[in-house]
Amino acid sequence: MKKNFCFSLILLIITFVCSGLVLADTDPLPSWNDTSTKKYIVQFVQTVTNPGSDDYVEPEDRIATFDNDGNLWIEQPIYTQLAFAIDRIKAMSPDHPEWKDTEPYKSVLKGDYSKLDKKGLLEIISVTHSGMTTEDFELIASSWFKTSKHPKFKRSYSELIYQPMVELLEYLRANGFKTYIVSGGGIDFMRPVTEKLYGIPPEQVVGTSVVSKYELRDGKPVLVKMPEIFFIDDKEGKPIGIHQFIGKRPIFASGNSDGDYEMLLWTTSGPGKTFGLLLHHDDAKREYAYDRKSHIGKLDKALDAASKNKWVVVSMKNDWKTVFPFEN
């Protein structure tokens, strides 16, 4: 016991020395400009991790939740998951000759998405996201990310993630936070890539999901994705999903649209020190500029609520040195 104690002490000392050197050497948020936004983030993290502070938070309660579309990866000109669904329709069309004469498939196959109303959208999502086992879908989604191409940037969607947010996730984790995605996007669509893109493992991804059905095939169990919604993780669904999946109230939440309003309010209404971050897409040159009038990622009610709730609005244009990892 004494021996172990001695070793533990040495271990502890070395850990402190090492971490001191690392912190002194490097800026944890190099893609962020030195604006007040960066200062607020660092101040918050330093406060809640300082055992001497009245606002100290135990590591197990350092929960941070991040929206995904438009907050960690690009969402314009169409949601990444819709781009996937459209590509899947094209890939599946040889087995569906009837689609050539049936809307919405007919137009989608011609590259015309103007006729995609809500009903058509749901049909396309449903057809491409159900009828296969969860394991088959995982393979389909993973391989799509390798071949996908964004129309503006001509790069894979997996490259169109925000470098400053990746650094923020890493910075929070380095300070004992557990980082989660809480997204309106499909949970099975995100999970195959979140570890690689953001360092977030599947079990820390909360999202929208369809009903799964347990079946035996050749005596072996499979889970089949059904064309029926199980849970919508958007708006009020976000605090509900957080409660269901995490069971703790976050102390840090980050979003970029009205779909994140309830998650931010839930987070910053909690006891103790909290942080609400609202990413504002105001950089038409490096990415896109959109907010109140946008069909995708509409930011209106949440933007109005920011100052009252002391949410920090991040200007992509002014607060970010770089946007995408490939700029470095």
Add this chain to the structure above:
Amino acid sequence: MKKNFCFSLILLIITFVCSGLVLADTDPLPSWNDTSTKKYIVQFVQTVTNPGSDDYVEPEDRIATFDNDGNLWIEQPIYTQLAFAIDRIKAMSPDHPEWKDTEPYKSVLKGDYSKLDKKGLLEIISVTHSGMTTEDFELIASSWFKTSKHPKFKRSYSELIYQPMVELLEYLRANGFKTYIVSGGGIDFMRPVTEKLYGIPPEQVVGTSVVSKYELRDGKPVLVKMPEIFFIDDKEGKPIGIHQFIGKRPIFASGNSDGDYEMLLWTTSGPGKTFGLLLHHDDAKREYAYDRKSHIGKLDKALDAASKNKWVVVSMKNDWKTVFPFEN
């Protein structure tokens, strides 16, 4: 960089030396008798954590799932959660004078549970588990565990957990496993106590749940528990819940009843080396003996399937040196 590397190396060496000493000093499963069962468990853990083995599993894929009722804590003569519901009916009765003349309340208040059919049970569970905020329910559940008394053991239900299973959970975690509860019991009922009882944090508890409703009260958001089932985490629901909440297939699963059959099959049908554990309650002296004919924790189909699927059947009587923590 060079400095950090050097420190890291020292750190690594000391870690190895320390862990070597600890392993040599102590038996990680002291409440287990030295039977073949214990040997199988240790062999499995040593194999999947040995980087030189063909069956090596990366730490991030070391997922272990445990049923709760009758597997981690006692489930006889009635489920712990039903004991809670009955106590709540008694505590709530002053505000419900009409219950004196209404079944099933009338009988329950008199201590007669013989008239509790399925409909009556559901009503009692519903009345005691909905209508309050998630935070209020957490307080109610936590405080019940402090005052509850088991009819046979005359101890709080929080003391009636299985010491060998607590050690198994710790042993798995010490070997890089992430341990989860996957239970038919209520997620909100278990979460307030699982960290203290088992070292399992709320975010690693999967269970049955009711619908939650997001509401604003005095401008602050709350989640209200509704009298409507959201998800039943039992039988086929267990692999489905595992997929929903964890998004990975476990390599180790432990249960004690037919409700765990699908979880065990799902786990041991996976690729690579897996472990299915089936706890058999055969110790009438120290706990209870029950299996095929029991109303609670019926173990029939799963027991028949054990040898075909190479699940390890644990005999409480022969494999466990002690049952409860207070025996030590």
